[in-house]
Amino acid sequence: MSMMQQPMLISSILEHAIVSHPNAEIVTRTVEGPIHRYTYAEAAKRSKQLANALGDKLGVKQGDRIATLAWNTSRHYELYFGVSGMGAITHTINPRLFPEQIAYIVGHAEDRYLFVDLTFLPLIEALKDKLPSLEGVVVLTDREHMPESDLELLCYEELIADCSETYEWPELDENAGAALCYTSGTTGNPKGVMYTHRSTVLHAMAACQNDALGIDVDSAILPVVPMFHVNAWGTPYAATMMGAKMIFPGAGMDGASIYELVESEKATQLLGVPTIWLGLLNYLDEVGKKLDTVHTVVVGGAAAPLSMVKAFQEKHDAFLLHAWGMTEMSPIGTVNSLTQKMREMPIEERYQHQLKQGRAVFGVEMKIIDDDGKALPHDGEAYGRLLVRGPWIVDEYYKNEDRSSFVDGWFDTGDVATIDSDNTMQIVDRAKDVIKSGGEWISSIELENQAVGHPDLSECCVIGVAHPKWDERPLLLAVRKEGTDPSPDSIREFLEDKVAKWWLPDAVVFVDELPHTATGKLLKIGLRKDYANYLTENGLA
Numbered sequence: 449m450s451m452m453q454q455p456m457l458i459s460s461i462l463e464h465a466i467v468s469h470p471n472a473e474i475v476t477r478t479v480e481g482p483i484h485r486y487t488y489a490e491a492a493k494r495s496k497q498l499a500n501a502l503g504d505k506l507g508v509k510q511g512d513r514i515a516t517l518a519w520n521t522s523r524h525y526e527l528y529f530g531v532s533g534m535g536a537i538t539h540t541i542n543p544r545l546f547p548e549q550i551a552y553i554v555g556h557a558e559d560r561y562l563f564v565d566l567t568f569l570p571l572i573e574a575l576k577d578k579l580p581s582l583e584g585v586v587v588l589t590d591r592e593h594m595p596e597s598d599l600e601l602l603c604y605e606e607l608i609a610d611c612s613e614t615y616e617w618p619e620l621d622e623n624a625g626a627a628l629c630y631t632s633g634t635t636g637n638p639k640g641v642m643y644t645h646r647s648t649v650l651h652a653m654a655a656c657q658n659d660a661l662g663i664d665v666d667s668a669i670l671p672v673v674p675m676f677h678v679n680a681w682g683t684p685y686a687a688t689m690m691g692a693k694m695i696f697p698g699a700g701m702d703g704a705s706i707y708e709l710v711e712s713e714k715a716t717q718l719l720g721v722p723t724i725w726l727g728l729l730n731y732l733d734e735v736g737k738k739l740d741t742v743h744t745v746v747v748g749g750a751a752a753p754l755s756m757v758k759a760f761q762e763k764h765d766a767f768l769l770h771a772w773g774m775t776e777m778s779p780i781g782t783v784n785s786l787t788q789k790m791r792e793m794p795i796e797e798r799y800q801h802q803l804k805q806g807r808a809v810f811g812v813e814m815k816i817i818d819d820d821g822k823a824l825p826h827d828g829e830a831y832g833r834l835l836v837r838g839p840w841i842v843d844e845y846y847k848n849e850d851r852s853s854f855v856d857g858w859f860d861t862g863d864v865a866t867i868d869s870d871n872t873m874q875i876v877d878r879a880k881d882v883i884k885s886g887g888e889w890i891s892s893i894e895l896e897n898q899a900v901g902h903p904d905l906s907e908c909c910v911i912g913v914a915h916p917k918w919d920e921r922p923l924l925l926a927v928r929k930e931g932t933d934p935s936p937d938s939i940r941e942f943l944e945d946k947v948a949k950w951w952l953p954d955a956v957v958f959v960d961e962l963p964h965t966a967t968g969k970l971l972k973i974g975l976r977k978d979y980a981n982y983l984t985e986n987g988l989a
């Protein structure tokens with residue numbers, strides 16, 4: 449071997465921060481209320497105190513699973529590094545999962561301890577007899593804020609207070625597990641993805657690249673995407689690597705709270721799912737405010753609509769950086785970063801291009817296949833199931849025999865996509881959501897994102913419903929903005945020049961709200977059932 453074999457470890461990211469940018473800041477809107485700020489050097493000391501406490505006081509060993517149920521905060525950050533650094537597994541749990549699903553995954557992961565924010569304690573109290581693997585619950589607060597509870601609780605600040613600030617991180621195998629995240633499992637039980645130290649470090653290095661999220665020492669990043677879902681897209685690791693200022697919004701996900709933090713902390717890059725940005729944009733419109741410091745808004749998790757691309761650019765001078773990925777991919781797969789070619793495009797054409805999910809980052813290979821498994825051309829026209837492979841993509845689900853998504857060394861994403869000649873990918877739809885009308889496909893995502901551009905609509909959902917002649921036809925479920933009363937016909941008219949005629953929804957139904965998954969995506973399963981025969985029942989087919 450001619451080169452050194454230095455394992456890629458999460459602890460090495462933190463050690464780099466201690467020597468290279470000890471004074472860079474981590475700012476948190478705390479769950480208790482006030483703004484908390486400290487430096488990477490101080491955060492590292494506390495992560496080491498935590499690692500000591502885990503080993504010495506709680507008897508945690510390498511490989512043990514330690515669960516968290518927490519917002520984006522500095523204490524959660526300390527857990528990311530303290531737990532994984534000492535060789536245990538940081539198992540982040542999504543509090544928006546159904547309680548039975550939370551009980552299921554704690555049991556499946558055999559979590560030994562749970563670190564929980566005050567907000568989520570009631571969730572755990574309600575499940576207390578259903579979590580047999582848990583030996584203790586630690587509340588992420590200080591003594592003063594410790595709540596009354598039927599459970600025996602430990603206090604985080606007390607747990608770490610008297611522990612040493614020095615800790616020798618173990619030299620682990622870089623392929624050892626470091627962090628565990630379960631998919632939200634819209635059908636069946638959630639499935640776990642175990643990220644390794646190596647996959648996490650490589651993913652963070654890729655995420656920082658200019659052509660990816662562009663995180664560097666000058667960045668002040670505000671991840672609204674939660675640390676309980678795919679590690680906030682890897683940003684805590686990436687920012688620590690680069691010495692970027694890290695801004696944690698805590699429980700404040702509404703437009704007003706986000707705006708306040710952006711302004712006071714001079715955030716340069718924001719990251720989150722489209723629903724969060726709809727909330728922020730609406731708020732900014734209402735109060736007539738502008739984002740002054742933000743140059744990039746990273747949007748992923750669901751497709752960004754055209755109206756959002758335009759609003760960020762034209763009202764806030766911020767570039768909407770569209771990205772795609774999934775829990776199984778750590779999550780980053782593609783990013784649509786601004787290229788010279790895009791800069792030279794007429795602006796409307798550039799906006800259209802931004803709707804694509806982007807080019808694969810180095811480390812991710814993609815292909816599209818037809819129903820027979822044959823590879824399809826990268827011509828921007830042919831669409832098929834999207835398969836991926838790479839060093840931060842899942843190879844097997846955690847303690848799960850199901851191999852149905854793994855095909856000859858590739859992972860089947862369950863998405864349907866096109867790929868251009870320059871490897872720019874565009875999601876057509878989730879395979880299960882595509883509408884099959886008369887043998888042709890209609891993209892529910894495309895229809896939703898066109899419809900939501902209607903000035904009177906705040907959210908749209910398109911599903912395929914039974915039709916005697918065409919097999920399936922699109923039905924649009926729409927939520928009206930407060931104080932507006934558009935007619936179904938006006939919605940169809942609005943869509944007429946935006947999509948092919950045969951794509952126009954056969955019916956528009958107004959609803960008060962739409963159901964979402966734990967990760968904020970439209971939950972279509974129930975709707976498909978409820979509205980399955982809508983067209984025939986209403987004499988529309």
Ligand code: ADP
Pocket residue numbers: 630631632633634747748749750751752770771772773774775776779805861862863875877878965967969
């Ligand atoms: P889950 O909600 O099941 O945990 P993830 O959060 O891992 O899922 O979401 C992965 C899926 O989200 C992708 O397979 C894709 O369908 C969808 N998705 C993610 N980013 C985008 C995007 N930019 N545009 C469209 N769909 C996206």
